[in-house]
Amino acid sequence: MESIAPSFVVSPGELADCVSALRASTPLIQCISNSVVTNFTANVLLAAGASPAMADLPGEAGDFAAIASGTLINLGTPYAEQRAGALEAVTAANAAGTPWVLDPVAVGSLRVRTELAFELRGLNPTAIRGNASEIMVLAESGNGGRGVESTDSVESAASHARSLALLTGAVVAVSGPRDLVTDGTRTVLVHGGSSLLTRVTGGGCALGAICAAFLAVHDDPLVATVAAHAFYSAAAERAELLSNGPGTFAVNFLDALALVGPQELKEKAVLS
Numbered sequence: 001m002e003s004i005a006p007s008f009v010v011s012p013g014e015l016a017d018c019v020s021a022l023r024a025s026t027p028l029i030q031c032i033s034n035s036v037v038t039n040f041t042a043n044v045l046l047a048a049g050a051s052p053a054m055a056d057l058p059g060e061a062g063d064f065a066a067i068a069s070g071t072l073i074n075l076g077t078p079y080a081e082q083r084a085g086a087l088e089a090v091t092a093a094n095a096a097g098t099p100w101v102l103d104p105v106a107v108g109s110l111r112v113r114t115e116l117a118f119e120l121r122g123l124n125p126t127a128i129r130g131n132a133s134e135i136m137v138l139a140e141s142g143n144g145g146r147g148v149e150s151t152d153s154v155e156s157a158a159s160h161a162r163s164l165a166l167l168t169g170a171v172v173a174v175s176g177p178r179d180l181v182t183d184g185t186r187t188v189l190v191h192g193g194s195s196l197l198t199r200v201t202g203g204g205c206a207l208g209a210i211c212a213a214f215l216a217v218h219d220d221p222l223v224a225t226v227a228a229h230a231f232y233s234a235a236a237e238r239a240e241l242l243s244n245g246p247g248t249f250a251v252n253f254l255d256a257l258a259l260v261g262p263q264e265l266k267e268k269a270v271l272s
């Protein structure tokens, strides 16, 4: 197992500024996401202070990407119409300068999404977010996880995440017990969070939407993506303290996303 060498620190003030900017501007976030997690994802964005819209139909997905503050492309259940909508949205997002996030859910042995994920990899995503197994597949260094779950560690994905970032120009984020965020040159680790996020479906998918929301309010995609992870992690910690299990955690997590403010992020986020 490789040890991760963080090479950059985002200042607590920058993290706090990202949260303030999010709350001040209520970014409009287009989600082209899977049928399992759309409702949870919309609730997570609303609780955090963003405005979600699940606009994935060809014929309108591109128009929406042009006016959105940020777009999420999540490949969890990529039926044919949604695949066309995703490509339309990405083309329009790139033309309009809308930041977009690729979450290549369960990429690897599932052929349809894997082919699409590699096509999207080459279309200038602003950020790529996934678990370690997903990131390793996109970096052409792994066979994939077990369904939507990772079978690889964040540590083993670290060097591949940096290579993927350099190859694509995207910020690459790997989630797990600690999260790694890299642009290929600067690498940041975000500690904390809650393992209960893995016991509620959409814990990773909604994080992709939060990344899109933070990318909409900060010019440096690395700082924005780190802020998204630190914010999400702080909310998860707050929620875990109040919860008896996955059910109460899901409810408490929404409350916590609304309650975590700039000052809390400054004090609680542990980065190295």
Ligand SMILES: Nc1ncnc2c1ncn2[C@@H]1O[C@H](COP(=O)(O)OP(=O)(O)O)[C@@H](O)[C@H]1O
Residues within 6 Å of the ligand: 130, 131, 132, 148, 149, 150, 175, 176, 177, 178, 179, 192, 193, 194, 195, 196, 197, 198, 202, 203, 204, 205, 207, 232, 233
């Ligand atoms: N053992 C853990 N302890 C704390 N947080 C965790 C743990 N495992 C995952 N997380 C958090 O859960 C969220 C989803 O991560 P993950 O389960 O890796 O994504 P995915 O659902 O895409 O596989 C992230 O915010 C991550 O930091």
Ligand SMILES: Cc1ncsc1CCOP(=O)(O)O
Residues within 6 Å of the ligand: 034, 036, 037, 076, 077, 105, 148, 200, 201, 202, 203, 204, 205, 206
């Ligand atoms: C269970 C499932 N099946 C297809 S997409 C999906 C949701 C995956 O959510 P997450 O990646 O956030 O765990």
Ligand SMILES: [Mg+2]
Residues within 6 Å of the ligand: 105, 106, 130, 131, 148, 204, 205
């Ligand atoms: Mg996932």
